[in-house]
Amino acid sequence: MNPTKLPLIDAEELARRLPMPQAIAALDRALRAGLDPETDVPRTVLDVQAGQLLLMPAASTSYVGVKIATVAPDNPAHGLPRIVASYLLMDAATLCPTALIDGSALTLLRTPAVSAVAVDHLAAADAQRLVVFGAGPQAWGHVEAVRAVRPITSVGVVARRPEQTAELVERCRSVGLSAEAVPPQAVATADVVACCTTARTPLFPAEAVADHTVVVAMGAHEPTAREVDGALVARATVVVEARTAALREAGDLLIPLRSGEVDTGVIAGNLAELVRGAVTVPPGRPKLFKGTGMAWQDLVVAAAAVDGSP
Known part of the structure; x- marks a missing residue:
């Protein structure tokens, strides 16, 4: 050949x-x-x-x-x-x-697309406010993907580098979205939060997240790195791509599991179960989708x- x-x-x-x-x-x-x-x-x-x-x-x-x-x-x-x-x-x-x-x-295509599948089955139908952590290509990909499944009208960007932050804000505005740089506390006003960073420690405290919010954490695939804290894992309805992958690679879950904050029963289901309607999603608590990326x-x-x- x-x-x-x-x-x-x-x-x-x-x-x-x-x-x-x-x-x-x-x-x-x-x-x-x-x-x-x-x-x-x-x-x-x-x-x-x-x-x-x-x-x-x-x-x-x-x-x-x-x-x-x-x-x-x-x-x-x-x-x-x-x-x-x-x-x-x-x-x-x-x-x-x-x-x-x-x-x-x-x-850059499949990762936000996977997140959007989860958001489509977890977020309120009228979700309009997205807060994204990070300002790199995955951050924009998640803006694009979440917009494909929910009527997003505004985006808050939380990022370390002012120049990249300004570029993402402008890109969002160029497609008709209201967008601005915001502090981490802006999660309190978010319908959907997308964590698209290389952070190794939590980006915001669990108590800042509203009860109706969907949090997507996809930036880390190492057992010692995480973007959300154990309190959010304990408080939220947790959906993972696969239990096998999450319990092997997802520091967001493994760190609170090791500390005893939660046990494996905190996982409500995997993505296939969610899509097929086999996951119970009770009202009045946040939803957390943890992705590590899978073949x-x-x-x-x-x-x-x-x-x-x-």
């Missing part, structure tokens, strides 16, 4: 083939059809000199795929992305390569991009 003939799907082509609403729909559809996140193959993490190398394979009846991602914490200081990835999609019957996809663009998500979105192309 001549590798030069392999279709290459870059960021621009991926966005053309699979806009955010279609990516959200593809993930929701796969879960409704019976995909079990609990059987996902754990990511392999190799520590290397500059950071980490991550391998994320997945398989379905139609496709097999693998994402190779690198996490280099020092890259932003050199004007380079912190995370860089490539995705190889293969035919399941022959294992012949079908497409090579910009894995970084794929991650099945990449495969579903990559396959949808290839199958849905003209």
